[in-house]
Amino acid sequence: MVWSRVTASRMVSYKRTMLMCTLGRRYFMTSGVRYGSSLVYSEYGDPEKVVQMTQQELPVVNSKQVLVKMLAATVNPADINTIQGVYAVKPSLPSIPGNEGIGEVLVLGKEAEDYFQPGDRVIPRLNAWGTWRTHAVADFTDLIKIPPDIALATGATIAVNPGTAYRMLKDFVPLKHGDTVIQNGANSAVGQAVIQIAAAWGLKTINVVRDRPSVMNLKQKLLDLGGTVVLTESEIRKSEELKAFPKPSLGLNCVSGKSGTEILRQLAPRGVMVTYGGMSRQPVTVPVGLLIFNDVALKGFWMTRWNKEHYNHPKRQEMLDDLFQLARDDLLQPPEHSLVPFDSYLVALKNAMPKDGMLGKKQILVF
Numbered sequence: 154m155v156w157s158r159v160t161a162s163r164m165v166s167y168k169r170t171m172l173m174c175t176l177g178r179r180y181f182m183t184s185g186v187r188y189g190s191s192l193v194y195s196e197y198g199d200p201e202k203v204v205q206m207t208q209q210e211l212p213v214v215n216s217k218q219v220l221v222k223m224l225a226a227t228v229n230p231a232d233i234n235t236i237q238g239v240y241a242v243k244p245s246l247p248s249i250p251g252n253e254g255i256g257e258v259l260v261l262g263k264e265a266e267d268y269f270q271p272g273d274r275v276i277p278r279l280n281a282w283g284t285w286r287t288h289a290v291a292d293f294t295d296l297i298k299i300p301p302d303i304a305l306a307t308g309a310t311i312a313v314n315p316g317t318a319y320r321m322l323k324d325f326v327p328l329k330h331g332d333t334v335i336q337n338g339a340n341s342a343v344g345q346a347v348i349q350i351a352a353a354w355g356l357k358t359i360n361v362v363r364d365r366p367s368v369m370n371l372k373q374k375l376l377d378l379g380g381t382v383v384l385t386e387s388e389i390r391k392s393e394e395l396k397a398f399p400k401p402s403l404g405l406n407c408v409s410g411k412s413g414t415e416i417l418r419q420l421a422p423r424g425v426m427v428t429y430g431g432m433s434r435q436p437v438t439v440p441v442g443l444l445i446f447n448d449v450a451l452k453g454f455w456m457t458r459w460n461k462e463h464y465n466h467p468k469r470q471e472m473l474d475d476l477f478q479l480a481r482d483d484l485l486q487p488p489e490h491s492l493v494p495f496d497s498y499l500v501a502l503k504n505a506m507p508k509d510g511m512l513g514k515k516q517i518l519v520f
């Protein structure tokens with residue numbers, strides 16, 4: 154990774170000598186050397202405390218590399234949990250956070266010229282690429298070109314969450330037009346993508362959200378996106394509305410804990426629940442009767458693993474092409490979001506970890 158070539162000591166001495174004269178400039182060139190700015194953390198902990206803005210020298214672009222100027226980068230729960238040190242993957246430190254984002258190619262090495270042009274928009278092929286920085290020098294093989302007509306917020310948010318929704322709807326249970334899928338965390342970015350992709354494919358969705366004071370507004374929003382039914386966690390058990398639907402054979406679990414157990418209870422015999430998140434920070438509990446008498450199955454999904462296993466696989470490009478087409482057809486919108494200037498990253502971090510636990514808009518850093 155490019156970051157590994159930039160040692161902390163170089164950064165510190167660079168900061169000492171140059172900071173005074175470059176204050177406020179996030180990217181600049183002096184004596185033929187390029188400098189960019191990154192968010193970096195050197196210890197795990199509270200993101201608002203451990204993440205800091207730094208400036209560093211960018212490596213010279215070799216023949217296999219490109220210089221990318223970042224345009225927008227998303228703040229996802231996995232980024233926050235990684236910085237906190239509670240995510241499954243712990244990067245070596247210091248590390249630049251950020252799993253997804255969209256950039257623009259500025260400078261190309263010789264071998265990259267067959268694949269990219271200056272001005273092309275790109276997203277990282279790798280997870281944990283470190284998108285929270287103004288510029289990056291990367292191997293061209295680690296980047297995926299995206300069509301120029303894709304809006305910035307869509308490009309910055311399409312790979313992780315809509316990708317997860319797409320794979321979970323496609324890879325676990327054979328679904329046909331008119332079938333029903335149930336999910337919790339339905340207002341998460343993944344949940345909203347599930348609703349929209351499912352609607353575009355002719356699938357019905359039963360969507361479970363947490364109880365909240367203004368739940369009618371949220372319900373209407375998810376129905377407008379294409380959801381079939383939206384229920385709160387306290388409504389699901391006694392809902393008359395659900396009797397109109399055959400039991401779903403696929404359940405998608407973002408929350409785990411009691412909410413995950415409720416999804417399992419709603420499944421058809423031999424139904425499959427795919428767990429992709431643990432937002433409640435509680436384990437999945439499976440009532441014995443559901444295993445014995447209903448033979449329900451538990452599966453997990455992790456986009457990072459899928460991407461590694463399909464690094465250059467045609468299925469990956471096929472998925473992105475499908476998602477871009479849905480976005481073009483206005484069938485897949487990005488989640489509600491705030492565009493936050495890179496310098497105000499602390500605002501983005503604060504909003505991504507609200508004190509009342511109720512998440513608002515997705516935070517997208519813009520450069």
Ligand SMILES: NC(=O)c1ccc[n+]([C@@H]2O[C@H](COP(=O)([O-])OP(=O)(O)OC[C@H]3O[C@@H](n4cnc5c(N)ncnc54)[C@H](OP(=O)(O)O)[C@@H]3O)[C@@H](O)[C@H]2O)c1
Pocket residue numbers: 229230231313314317338339340341342343344362363407408428429430431432433434454455456457488510511512515
């Ligand atoms: N496995 C994978 O490959 C994969 C890929 C993408 C995402 N994920 C995971 O999917 C989850 C959602 O990600 P996202 O980016 O879509 O999230 P997001 O847009 O930030 O939304 C977070 C969701 O979690 C809910 N939530 C937060 N705290 C909760 C709690 N204590 N109990 C119950 N629900 C809670 C929120 O509900 P409220 O609106 O009620 O607060 C909201 O629906 C995360 O766990 C993320 O790590 C996994």
